[in-house]
Amino acid sequence: MYHVAYFLDQLINGVTLGAIYGLVAIGYTMVYGIIGMINFAHGEIFMIGTFLSLIGFLLLGLLGIGWVPLAIVIVLVVAMVFAGFYGWTLERIAYRPLRGSPRLAALITAIGMSIFLQNYVQLLQGARNKPLPPMVTGGVELVETTNQAGQPYVISLSYLQILIIVLTVVLMVVFTYLITRTALGRAQRACEQDRGMAALLGVNVDRTISLTFVIGAALASVAGLIFMLRYGATDFFVGFLTGIKAFTAAVLGGIGSLPGAMLGGILIGLIEVFFAGYFNLEYKDVATFTILVLVLIFRPTGLLGKPDIEKV
Amino acid sequence: MAAAALDPRSIVKELGVTALIIGALTLTVVGFHIKDIPGGISLETRLMDVLAAVIVGVVGRGWLILLRHGRPVPVYATAFPIAALLLVGLLSETLFGAGGASLKAYLPFQAAIVQWIVTITTLGFGIAALVRRRQLIADARHPESVSGDETFMDRVSAGVQHSSLPLGIGMFVIAAVFPFLPFVNLQHLDIGVLVLTYIMLGWGLNIVVGLAGLLDLGYVAFYAVGAYSFALLASPDSPLLAELGIQQGLSFWVCLPIAGFMAAMAGVTLGFPVLRLRGDYLAIVTLGFGEMIRVVLQNFYSLTKGPDGISNIPPPTIFGYSTQPKMDDVTMQNTTDFHQWVGWKFDQVDTTIFLFYIILVMALVTNFFTLRVRKLPVGRAWEALREDEIACRSLGINPTNTKLTAFGLGAMFGGFAGSFFATRQTFVSPESFTFIESAVILAIVVLGGFGSQIGVVVAAIVLIGLPELFRELQEYRMLFFGASMVIIMLWRPRGLLAHREPTIRLHSLRRGRRDPATAEAGR
Numbered sequence: 001m002y003h004v005a006y007f008l009d010q011l012i013n014g015v016t017l018g019a020i021y022g023l024v025a026i027g028y029t030m031v032y033g034i035i036g037m038i039n040f041a042h043g044e045i046f047m048i049g050t051f052l053s054l055i056g057f058l059l060l061g062l063l064g065i066g067w068v069p070l071a072i073v074i075v076l077v078v079a080m081v082f083a084g085f086y087g088w089t090l091e092r093i094a095y096r097p098l099r100g101s102p103r104l105a106a107l108i109t110a111i112g113m114s115i116f117l118q119n120y121v122q123l124l125q126g127a128r129n130k131p132l133p134p135m136v137t138g139g140v141e142l143v144e145t146t147n148q149a150g151q152p153y154v155i156s157l158s159y160l161q162i163l164i165i166v167l168t169v170v171l172m173v174v175f176t177y178l179i180t181r182t183a184l185g186r187a188q189r190a191c192e193q194d195r196g197m198a199a200l201l202g203v204n205v206d207r208t209i210s211l212t213f214v215i216g217a218a219l220a221s222v223a224g225l226i227f228m229l230r231y232g233a234t235d236f237f238v239g240f241l242t243g244i245k246a247f248t249a250a251v252l253g254g255i256g257s258l259p260g261a262m263l264g265g266i267l268i269g270l271i272e273v274f275f276a277g278y279f280n281l282e283y284k285d286v287a288t289f290t291i292l293v294l295v296l297i298f299r300p301t302g303l304l305g306k307p308d309i310e311k312v
Numbered sequence: 313m314a315a316a317a318l319d320p321r322s323i324v325k326e327l328g329v330t331a332l333i334i335g336a337l338t339l340t341v342v343g344f345h346i347k348d349i350p351g352g353i354s355l356e357t358r359l360m361d362v363l364a365a366v367i368v369g370v371v372g373r374g375w376l377i378l379l380r381h382g383r384p385v386p387v388y389a390t391a392f393p394i395a396a397l398l399l400v401g402l403l404s405e406t407l408f409g410a411g412g413a414s415l416k417a418y419l420p421f422q423a424a425i426v427q428w429i430v431t432i433t434t435l436g437f438g439i440a441a442l443v444r445r446r447q448l449i450a451d452a453r454h455p456e457s458v459s460g461d462e463t464f465m466d467r468v469s470a471g472v473q474h475s476s477l478p479l480g481i482g483m484f485v486i487a488a489v490f491p492f493l494p495f496v497n498l499q500h501l502d503i504g505v506l507v508l509t510y511i512m513l514g515w516g517l518n519i520v521v522g523l524a525g526l527l528d529l530g531y532v533a534f535y536a537v538g539a540y541s542f543a544l545l546a547s548p549d550s551p552l553l554a555e556l557g558i559q560q561g562l563s564f565w566v567c568l569p570i571a572g573f574m575a576a577m578a579g580v581t582l583g584f585p586v587l588r589l590r591g592d593y594l595a596i597v598t599l600g601f602g603e604m605i606r607v608v609l610q611n612f613y614s615l616t617k618g619p620d621g622i623s624n625i626p627p628p629t630i631f632g633y634s635t636q637p638k639m640d641d642v643t644m645q646n647t648t649d650f651h652q653w654v655g656w657k658f659d660q661v662d663t664t665i666f667l668f669y670i671i672l673v674m675a676l677v678t679n680f681f682t683l684r685v686r687k688l689p690v691g692r693a694w695e696a697l698r699e700d701e702i703a704c705r706s707l708g709i710n711p712t713n714t715k716l717t718a719f720g721l722g723a724m725f726g727g728f729a730g731s732f733f734a735t736r737q738t739f740v741s742p743e744s745f746t747f748i749e750s751a752v753i754l755a756i757v758v759l760g761g762f763g764s765q766i767g768v769v770v771a772a773i774v775l776i777g778l779p780e781l782f783r784e785l786q787e788y789r790m791l792f793f794g795a796s797m798v799i800i801m802l803w804r805p806r807g808l809l810a811h812r813e814p815t816i817r818l819h820s821l822r823r824g825r826r827d828p829a830t831a832e833a834g835r
Contacts, residue, residue, distance in 0.1 A: 011559075032592075037592065038592045038596065040596070048341065051340075051346075052339060052340055052341075054346060055341075055344045055346065055355065058346065058353065058354070059344065059355060060343075061794045062355060066328075067671075081336075082336055082339070082340050083335040085337055086331060086337065088333070089333060089337060093798070094798055094802075096634070097802050098801065098802065101805035101806070102762075102806065103522075103592070104527060104758055104762070104803065105801050105805040107527070107595065107805070108754070108797055108801050109756045109797065109798045109801045109802065111751050111754075111755070111797065112755070112793075112794045112795070112796075112798040113798055114794070114800065115751065115790055115792065115793060115794030115797070116746070116791060116794030116795050116798065117790040117794075118790075119788075119790045119792075119794060120341070120342060120791060121610060123787065123788070123791060124341055124342055124345065125345065125346050126346070126348065128348055130346050130348075130353055131352070133352070133354065138541040177372075228705070236828065242749070244596075244599065244600070246604070247596060248600075249591070250595075251596070271700055273708055282607070283607065283608075283611065284605065285604075285607050286607050286608070289600035289601070289603060289604050292596070292597065293586060293597055293600060293601075294586065294602050296586065296589055296593055296597055297585050297586065297588075297589075299317025300589065300593070304822050
């Protein structure tokens, strides 16, 4: 049988993967909450985030900034800013002109943008997988036990995993503050409830929606940075599956609910890692999609979502 | 519209924002190229391209502002000379021989295709400005005839809809004689077969998306089911036949209905649990199904041979005679091939023409079926459900069953197309059934104009046929594909040929004499 050590290892892996999904899922859930559409190209923003981080690290390496904590902070800020521009432009070009149009139209432009951005990056940066050497190494030993064969086995928490968890928690705190305590957050929640009424009361709806996309893109780029640090490689296609799984996470947590997105992300990460670790590696994506279908059938509002009442 | 006053401050601000945005978008991904070097990666810079992009963007934005303020003269006065300069640079090698090549270094951007796009866009700006100027002059002369909000494409769409029968027959005739046109070669025929396959898929999906209004992002799943059903029943390499101990696979004509049936069953099975979901949710779930089927095909090695795929799928037969010369000894049962039977010399073109007609007939059957089923109660129920589900429910229509029929029938046609795909390629593998395929088919339906049968044809020709003709630009194909999806949607949010007429009228409408009231209702 599997050992408890293996279980703990998988648990830590699942949480770090879940942090990535959760950060991307927030972008989906915010956009869905405010304009009621699936921002299909959000996964590509995440993919661009991985490239921004990679370029940032390489550039800092050329400039001779070798102290890792400083490099990570700089790359974090740079990636968030530049990804924010991508999010803003995406909304401005592909979604804003179609706000009064049939919902399908916006979904098609979203898919078109997704295909466009994938190929844009592929053409500019090449189709080959881009590796990044490990930036953060080492860790703390938690428990020393023996595995089933009786050999000593150390359960350790690497500095990278600590960094990922701390980074995610800090971002969540800042983000929650932003949404619940600031004027922008109030405007954002007002637009989510009733866009027309918010506009009447003097909320700049266009700007609020734009900022929603910017924030979503910035969080996705942080997920991209974490992905780069954790898995050490990226290509133009990583956004597709990550995007779908993050959307699944948003649905699982209850679309429109921000804590739900993070919870859903962690759950999807855990499900995926445990399914791959204990059952079958090849079918882990099938497991995720099955979860999505089951949630939608039996609890369409997700775990933390509000029920959606349809009025005639 | 008279020329409005220009506000220099707002213009400078607008141009500044444009420069900032384009600079920020291009600085990272365009400005730095991650280069693969032995043993790792390094960076190389392309900052000149970033600068060029910013300048091009600012100039274009400036022209847009001028056009918006009704000042076309400075636009074409600058656009045409710039376009001419760019053209001279682009064609310098042909114009001045080898010596002219050095001129190319002065052109912005490194990639030739981007240079061409910039040049053509510049020309486009000039022409648009000229048109705008003529329009302004005309409006000034006849203020009463200032055009309403009905655009040129609206009138085209309405015209297409009103004359759909002659247009359809015309298209059919063109398609029917296409293989025998003098300039058509094997490559054109292959493109024709491909375009027709997508037209058929588009028409099949149109039942689901256009008529029933169910957004299906996983249509490729049914295409895959059809293709694999045929491959498993027909190919001598099929693990299924080997397991059953059958030597001779079934023929295309026997498998076709089976493949359609299997796909329809898959559609009903997958559709049953999820069709209660609304719009976007349904889209994501169907996308998930599409991916799941691909993952299963990839990993269920004992049945599907996984990524290796199933090869040696036989081409369609005529009266039991094979249309391809035998390539292996496994299927030596009937030794006469069709071309020997009728005494022709074997020619690849003939078999392709045969395939062309098969898919033409299959597509037409799909079309005919759709046109007829729209007149049946179930077809009416689909369209009613698309418009208002709650009203339908209160009128006693069972939404789940009605949607299931649409889903199942759409899937069936996907399965037919899939088995045609298998027999044409003689090889299937999971690689052919990725999400991009679903997106392409959906794009054909939506871009053509939801529910418009002719729109599907136009969109399939534009999206599939044109890129195939420009094979040299293969690597840019998907980039253009994505961009054109966005641009067409922004231009015509309801699709290229969208023009919704009531399906049924109390007083039938005589063409040519539309009174304003019914014309208004028809919009």
